[in-house]
Amino acid sequence: MPDKNLKKQLIIEAAIDVFSKNNFQNSTISQIAQKAEVAEGTIYQYFKNKEDLFFSIPVEKTKDFCRELELHLQGITGAFNKIRKFIWYYLYFFKMNPEYGRTLMLEMRVNKGFAKTKSYSSFKNLTDRILEIIKEGQEEGVIRKDVNIFITRQLILGILEHVVTRWLLKGEQYDLLEHCDEVNKLIIHGIGLTTDLNGLKRWREGQ
């Protein structure tokens, strides 16, 4: 029983390596087979096709991602503090796992088939978690209620994905955590520097 998964894991290991160096299109089954020291046919014993192998890659890593996030959030109180930690951890994880980032951000996330994969189910935990935090913040009275919570989540995930994607496309040259505070500040307070206190009052009533 562990033997079977061992070989499967061996192939995935090789696939991670090959797919993250080149991309999906430019990676070949024979490269992966060579690296895993199995015959090409063997791969098709464990995976339906090239795409299926590809989608199997981030399952485990994504589970780690969510599990560790939960750990990092332990003992933190207050929605804003949790969001700050979420932002930090999100960027930190991609900094530490760039090959995972390349596959997930540049290829999976943008694929229509992704929503049907196991990785997506794992990833959904993460996006569900941020939704919970948003609701918590609304109950605390620190997060605005006059905006759809899903749009609120899109603001947070949007900038994070954009920041990570840019970093990957630029070749991971700078430190991803560099602008952690600024991102946080923008999410919480927005770009506006209004002194319109009447306006402020109006938004509050908008809840």
Next chain:
Amino acid sequence: MPDKNLKKQLIIEAAIDVFSKNNFQNSTISQIAQKAEVAEGTIYQYFKNKEDLFFSIPVEKTKDFCRELELHLQGITGAFNKIRKFIWYYLYFFKMNPEYGRTLMLEMRVNKGFAKTKSYSSFKNLTDRILEIIKEGQEEGVIRKDVNIFITRQLILGILEHVVTRWLLKGEQYDLLEHCDEVNKLIIHGIGLTTDLNGLKRWREGQ
């Protein structure tokens, strides 16, 4: 002379159709050739290879995108008003051109080769434009100065790309313009509903 571009355009037309229905990987040259009613070899008269054809698709549309944006911004004063219009127009354009969106958002934007293409150069006008508006807002004193302008831009582009990408992945079922106001509100004011006026004061001084 116009004959030559006519055939090239014909091929692009067919490519738009095929590439946006399936994706890059699952579209074949022979499908495109059939649809354009030319021989497969003819395509290679006009384009170096499949990828070159792919990247040629959004050149013209992207130029339109930028040109029309400029038109829509005409006569609007004040950074916030311009941003509001930018957001509206951005969403409006993808609503009207979903096949363009599918190619640009789900395939191009996330491709390392994209930054070297003509489409990217056009697209850069758009992202440069939002940067100008941000600077203008800072001079007006309505946009915070204690955050890197590039990060500020990433907030705006991030949520817009995320909103459009989600819409595309969900099969374009709902109206993309539905949440225009909410997006705007979040960008300008953030998710926070703080009454901490001392904090507010501190941020202002942070400029």
Next chain:
DNA sequence: ATTCGTAATTGAATTTTGTTCATTAATAAT
């Protein structure tokens, strides 16, 4: 220990698809 049955593995054959190229057709120039 030997046999038998099942599952895993192999790599050569097949299929699909991008790309090339020699040939043919069309167009323009003299």
Next chain:
DNA sequence: ATTATTAATGAACAAAATTCAATTACGAAT
């Protein structure tokens, strides 16, 4: 009309994904 140049063709080629009949390894049963 003849020639030169350019465009278009589709069969041939190459590369890579996928299949499959043959082989090997393994475990249980006798």
